Each structure stands twice: as structure tokens, then as C-alpha cells.
């Protein structure tokens with residue numbers, strides 16, 4: 340039987356599937372279900388610095404969460420109360436006591452002081468690692484890309500100096516050169532990079548002439564951007580790589596590992612299909628490995644990364660031209 344264990348940011352995980360930061364972590368029973376279904380780890384939803392937290396929660400309350408298409412999903416989006424940082428930290432301590440599953444805390448702050456203060460407080464809850472959720476949208480035309488990146492590096496340096504647990508950075512795809520940013524972060528000692536954060540894009544309702552924010556689950560098509568970037572990074576940096584966005588099946592997870600991922604994060608698929616679906620995904624990975632005689636994940640990890648071929652996705656452009664030309 341296939342061995343699904345993996346090493347991710349220094350943690351030994353029983354499986355490569357990690358429950359991504361989401362509302363799943365707001366319920367002990369769901370976390371226990373994830374542990375039972377074979378999750379390798381779980382990321383607890385982000386601790387947002389207070390103002391952001393209020394905005395984010397308000398946003399969530401206003402969201403249409405796709406409940407018409409997925410009635411079961413409704414229960415995953417309870418009415419959320421405005422929570423203070425202390426409540427969040429106490430919740431993590433309670434979760435820590437309830438499960439053995441490796442827990443990864445997540446933080447999204449604004450001011451440099453808050454990043455370090457909360458990073459320290461999160462570490463004190465007993466989490467195994469910390470994920471920095473860099474959910475910053477570049478909205479100021481006066482700010483250059485160099486300044487934006489410098490701010491990021493300063494935050495990461497400060498947090499790394501503050502905590503002893505492994506630190507991951509969940510990155511945005513919207514950098515001029517995401518590969519360069521990844522390499523810089525790796526050089527700062529970041530233990531893992533999580534590619535890529537999925538941004539909620541506000542929409543405009545022409546009927547009411549107002550803004551609307553709609554939470555729609557991801558689709559498997561969305562995993563192509565992180566997949567390609569993981570393939571391009573694998574073997575070139577020291578940080579481990581995890582994928583997030585668009586992983587909806589065991590075979591999607593296989594694709595991520597073939598590209599070079601050490602771990603595979605998933606949220607939408609579990610919110611849509613229920614937490615036990617995680618074990619279906621694991622069985623699918625095992626089945627695929629058994630068919631090919633792979634005994635462990637390292638037997639095929641990175642097989643389709645740039646390390647194995649000069650540029651495994653170089654054919655993309657040729658295919659692009661071919662596809663365009665073939666359209667009538």
C-alpha cells in the first residue's frame with residue numbers, strides 16, 4: 340500500500356492533504372472529522388488585525404456563498420460574531436487540546452508591529468507552524484512594486500526573528516515576478532511558500548448600481564496558475580512548496596505533487612462535498628500510485644517540474660498558437 344507521508348516545513352505529515360484556512364477550523368467537530376478522514380494538517384482561519392477582521396467578517400456576512408448550488412455548504416458559513424484577537428487565540432488553544440493533527444496558525448496584519456505581536460501570541464497557543472496570509476491588494480498607484488516587495492520582506496524578516504516555529508508565506512500571484520519574490524523569501528529562511536492566495540474580487544450590480552461581493556467556490560481550472568509556478572520553482576529554492584486554489588480531487592493533488600508540491604491545501608472541495616470527501620481524495624491518490632507502482636510521494640514528486648525538463652511548460656506557447664490557429 341502506498342505511503343502517503345510527507346515532510347512539509349519540517350513537520351512530518353501523515354498525508355499531503357492539508358485543510359486550507361477556512362471556516363472549517365471554526366468547529367471542533369469538523370476539525371476532528373478532518374483528522375479522522377486523514378488530513379495531514381489543518382490551517383486555522385486567519386487572525387486578522389482588528390480593522391481588517393471587522394471588514395472581512397462583515398464581507399462574509401454579506402456574501403452569497405453559493406448556497407443555492409450547494410445546500411450543504413450553508414452550515415459551513417454560520418453567522419459570525421465580531422471576534423477579538425483574544426477569542427481567536429483561546430479558540431486555537433481549545434482546538435490544540437482537542438486534536439493531535441498538526442495545526443498551522445494563520446495571520447494577516449497591517450502594521451509591522453501587529454505582525455510580530457500576533458505572530459508571538461499565535462506561537463504561544465501551541466500551533467506547529469505559522470502561515471502569513473499576505474492578502475494585500477495593491478491599490479495605491481504611487482507605490483512601486485519594489486516598495487510593495489520591500490514591505491513584504493521586512494514583515495517576513497521581523498516575524499522570522501520573533502518566532503521559532505516554521506513560517507510559511509501564502510503569496511499573491513500578482514507580483515511582476517512571482518518567482519523572484521519566492522526566491523527572495525526563500526533566502527530569508529521562509530520554510531514554505533503557499534501558492535496562491537485566492538482573492539475575492541468585488542463585482543458591480545448594474546440593477547442596484549452598487550458593489551457586491553460574492554463568495555464562489557473555486558474550480559479545478561484555477562489550479563493551473565499555481566501548478567505552473569510550483570513546477571517552475573521546484574528544485575530552485577530551499578522553501579517547501581504547497582499548492583492552494585482549485586484542488587478538487589485526488590488526481591488534482593497528484594498533479595500538484597508531480598509539479599513539486601510537498602503539500603496540497605484544499606478548502607472549496609471540502610466545503611462543497613463535506614469533510615469526509617478528504618478520504619476519497621486520499622484513496623484516489625493511493626489508487627493512482629498503486630497502478631503505477633509508486634511506493635511513496637518522493638517517487639514522483641517534481642517529475643514534471645523544471646528540474647526534470649528544461650521548461651516543462653515551454654510547449655504552452657506553441658500549443659497556444661496551434662489552438663488559436665485551429666479555431667474556425
Ligand SMILES: Cc1cc2nc3c(=O)[nH]c(=O)nc-3n(C[C@H](O)[C@H](O)[C@H](O)COP(=O)(O)O)c2cc1C
Nearest residue numbers: 359360361362384385472557583584585605606607
Ligand atoms: C469560507 C472561506 C474562508 C477562508 N478564510 C481564509 C482565511 O482566513 N485565511 C486565508 O489565508 N485563506 C482563507 N480562505 C482561502 C482558502 O484558504 C484557500 O486559499 C482558497 O479557498 C483557495 O483554495 P480552494 O480552491 O481549495 O478553495 C478561505 C476560503 C474560504 C472558502
